[in-house]
Amino acid sequence: MSESFYLENKVALVTGGASGIGAATARELSRAGAQIILADIHLPAAEALAAELPGSRAVKMDVTDSASIALAFAGIPSLDILVNNAGIGLVGDISRTLEEDFERVMRVNVSSVFLVTKAALPLLLAARGSIVNIGSVAGSVGVKQRFAYCASKGAVQAMTRQIAVDYPKELRVNCIAPGTVQTPFVEGYLEKYHAHEKEKVRAELVSRQPIGRLGTPEDIASLVRFLCSKEAEFINGAVIPIDGGWTAA
Structure with a gap:
């Protein structure tokens, strides 16, 4: 294996790790030498994937529930990398967005980043670790019929920059903004x-x-790997689009 972007002996937790971008990220970080903790509300699917990845394991985690998060972290002695990937979408402009649906999108996409990162922070500070938040181009530009989703992903970008300002020497935190x-x-x-x-x-x-x-989940996973590696140690507080040119057009 090439030593470039290598994560030997690093411990990485990926939320929403049982499918999609989360699963591809878990596989890529495992190929890079990391030990993966797959955190997902769907434990059997996470366990099935963890069984494929050497030295990895699954934990059940509801990223909207601080008690569930605390229980999961009680069994995690060290952590170098956190990938906040869990999220949901919602279709509708502001006039068709119900209050309860808006609140759920914000809970899953925004509060989860707060809750999981706060729980992980002592371990990440001890390791001088790295956080990668999975955002969206919807946090940078308006997307039709995505009022709640755009609001939530804009908040993810803001939290990324703010944490980077508070902890500029203690850890790194960056946000990836995929297209579709x-x-x-x-x-x-x-x-x-x-x-x-x-x-x-x-x-x-x-x-x-x-x-x-x-895009493919593997496209995103490759960028996560790079951002967590020593080659990216000068990148902090960045929001990086990976969108096939969408936001450049």
């Missing part, structure tokens, strides 16, 4: 909202990325 990525998350959206025209809407999603394709 081909994941179960996107497939669920197509099935729920566009079951009668999935391929038409899929083509529209592709067209938003000037490069001409959707």
Whole structure:
């Protein structure tokens, strides 16, 4: 294995690690030499993936519940890397966004970053560790019919920068802002909202990325690996788009 972007003997926790970007990130960090803790509310799926990754394990974690998070961290003696990946979406402009749905999006996408990072902070400070928050281009630009989602991902960017300002020498924290990525998350959206025209809407999603394709979970995972490595030690408080040129257009 090349020594570039190597994470030998590092311990990495990935929230929402059982599928999509989280699963690809767990595999990539494991290939880089890290020991992975897969944190997911769906424990059997996380356990199945952990069984494939040497030295890795799964923990059940509801990222919206501080008691669940505390229970998971009670069994984690050390931590070098935290990837805040868990998240949900919601379709609708402000007039069609229900209060309870807005609150749920903010709880899963925003409060979770606060709660998990706060729980992990003593371990990360002890290790001079690295945090990678999975944001979205929706935190940087307006996306039609995504009022709550845009609000939540804008908050993730702001939290990333703020933590970097408070702890500039003690740890590193960065945010990745993907465009549309081909994941179960996107497939669920197509099935729920566009079951009668999935391929038409899929083509529209592709067209938003000037490069001409959707992102892959592996695209995102490779950037996570880089940001956690010693080669990226001068990158802190950054929001990095990985969107096929969407926000450049």
